[in-house]
Amino acid sequence: MPNLTETISWLGRYYSARIPVVIVRSQEPARALNAIQSAGVKHQGMPFYLHSSAKGLTELSGGQAVTDDRSLHGALDYATTAFQSRDNVNFVFLDIDDLESESSTSRHLAEVARIAEPRMGSITIVTSKPVWPGLARLGMTVELDLPDHDELLDVITGLVEQHRHLPGFVIEWQMDDMRRAAEILSGVMQTEAVNIVTTLLANGTLLVDDLGELATFKDQIFGGTAGVERVKVSADDAQVGGLTALREWLSKRERRMKEDLTGTKITPPKGVVLVGVPGCGKSLSAKAVAHDWGLPLYRLDLAAVLGMYVGQSESRLREALEGAERVAPCVLWIDEIEKGLAGAGSDSTGVTTRLVGQFLYWLQESKSKVFTVATANDVRQLPPELLRKGRFDEVFFVDLPDERERAEIIRLSFRYKFEQEPSAFLVDELVRASDGFAGSDITATISELANDQLERDATGVIDESLAIQAFSNVVPFSRTNPEEVAYIRQWGLERAIPANGGGGPAVSAAKAAPPAPGSGRRVVL
Known part of the structure; x- marks a missing residue:
């Protein structure tokens, strides 16, 4: 899907070609409206009108109300009269319901578009949903994608620089940080990006460490996706x-x-x-x-x-x-x-x-x-x-960890559970006792040791004899399911890269195991 710059370009071409129906598919109506206004600058001699449920029918450029009737039906009646009496008139519609299938609204819009075409009039519809084919095929559709990296960078840079020299603000972010922020916020709408950055600015600071919070804000936006959990x-x-x-x-x-x-x-x-x-x-x-x-x-x-x-x-x-x-x-x-x-x-x-x-x-x-x-x-x-x-x-x-890797896992586990380094003697003994252990076997056994010593009020002390005894009592998966382990190892050696670095005892053991028709329309440049 095109970004903002491409969308503006396509809209400009559609307005020059006097396409009777232009559909802008977007989740961001305000941003789509900005694109329409930018594309309409080229055609300043043409009147553009905007209808929304909140404001009714207004002039697109100045926002001045055109009629007192704010209803969609009243706006379509006004558009019909305008198309019948003048050339090159443009109407933009926001917030229209019942366009996904054939309905009284979609049929009414299609009828008005047919009236507009001989007088080179144009209707632009901004919607986030599909449009009934009977209406969509009367014109052209462009999908405005979410802001890309460059657009988000412009938005973030503008916000940051606006606050950088204001009293009471401490701004650490530099250009590299703003690029990183734009990268993290990819996939959000422009309004959402503004909300996130201004929420950070509300603390009075914008620190480099705040970059880590961006993912949290983003997760709040998309946290409800079925099947995906943070x-x-x-x-x-x-x-x-x-x-x-x-x-x-x-x-x-x-x-x-x-x-x-x-x-x-x-x-x-x-x-x-x-x-x-x-x-x-x-x-x-x-x-x-x-x-x-x-x-x-x-x-x-x-x-x-x-x-x-x-x-x-x-x-x-x-x-x-x-x-x-x-x-x-x-x-x-x-x-x-x-x-x-x-x-x-x-x-x-x-x-x-x-x-x-x-x-x-x-x-x-x-x-x-x-x-x-x-x-x-x-x-x-x-x-x-x-x-x-x-x-x-x-x-x-x-694969199963080799002796060097088991020693590393043992040390890490004791540091985490006992907050101290095991002796070299204990590490050597446990490495020998843990032959065939998976990493989870080692960590689970040391965790049980820590729990046991807590119950005996002996926290902070490594009982080496008890640790050696605990390891000797474990029957790992590799011994209870040797055929399964042998098959997995054989498969892994033939079809995958060793994650353990290769060359260790575990790998050695594995080796031993088994268009619509023309209407005479004039292009306006």
């Missing part, structure tokens, strides 16, 4: 042990997610699929990415998307993905994606197949800064087309 991320979520190869790969993509790529051929990263042994940090990695990049994290719940009626699931998924694009830049987390997309080609209704196709199309075609992190445990249920290049940037295999 996930709060804390500093603790960034504490991920191991997965060095994955973390290095992600660090190289951070710049593309944050920089303004407008006017370049560079595209933002699409996302990753994390497959592997349960409990090894796949879900935690999604939270860590959002924290490290300073982006909001949203979780797409595919189970909530599925509807009971034909077409409902597809509609809900489309709305959820559009919602994710509106809150971009962001991280979109899809946990256990295989459960939501499993069964493609096998369900009798074909719903899952259509959902897979719709989701894959969005992955491949979307240019928004939505970084998707999809996790999967049961790789056998993954649709093969999901892993094709062009959808996700990469597929990573998350």
Whole structure:
């Protein structure tokens, strides 16, 4: 869809061509009206009138009332008389209901447009909804997209500079900060952007740290999208042990997610699929990415998307993905994606197949800064087309942590739960005792240790013998389900990049496992 500059250009051409019906599709009537006024400047000799439910019929430029009758019916009667008596008259209508289908209102407008055409008159309708084809086909339609980065930057810059030197205001934002703000606020309406920035200014300050609040305000606007929920991320979520190869790969993509790529051929990263042994940090990695990049994290719940009626699931998924694009830049987390997309080609209704196709199309075609992190445990249920290049940037295999990674996870867990560093002796003993453990096995065991010591009023002290005993009592998933782990490892080695960095004991073990007709109209330049 065109931005404001393109919309003004199209409207100017339509008015020059004397199109009898011009439909402006927009969620922002005030902004659309500004575009119409800018396009009408070229045709100053032509009268433009505006009708709205609040003010009735007025002159577009000066706002002076034309008639006492504020009703739509009265405005259409006035327009009919004007079209019959004069050439090149223009009427703009806001806030009209009942235009989506054939109704008395849509038929009346179509009839007035037919009267206007021989006298080169024009009707412009501003609406956010579809228009009855019988009316829309009499003219042309232009869709005014939400403000792009440059337009938002102009709005934000104007507000900031207006307050920079006023007494009582402390403004830290510079041009780079305002560009970052425009990037974060992409997907909001101009009025919403103004509301957000002025709310920050209401504190009397505009600090660099306030940039983090923009995503919170934006979430308040789009928080009601079905199937998409905001996930709060804390500093603790960034504490991920191991997965060095994955973390290095992600660090190289951070710049593309944050920089303004407008006017370049560079595209933002699409996302990753994390497959592997349960409990090894796949879900935690999604939270860590959002924290490290300073982006909001949203979780797409595919189970909530599925509807009971034909077409409902597809509609809900489309709305959820559009919602994710509106809150971009962001991280979109899809946990256990295989459960939501499993069964493609096998369900009798074909719903899952259509959902897979719709989701894959969005992955491949979307240019928004939505970084998707999809996790999967049961790789056998993954649709093969999901892993094709062009959808996700990469597929990573998350294996059981090796000795070095287990030591890192143990230290992180003790620091978090006991707020102190474990001894080198204890770390070595627990590394040996935790062979075959997933990261979640380690963190859960140390958490239980902390809870147990709290109950015994022994907080702040690490009982090494008790810790070693607790680790020896754990039976990890890799021992209760060795065949499942072996299959996952074999799949990961053949089809994915090791997230753990490769070369460690865990990978070695995996290797061993199995137009309307012309009317004689004159173009007015």
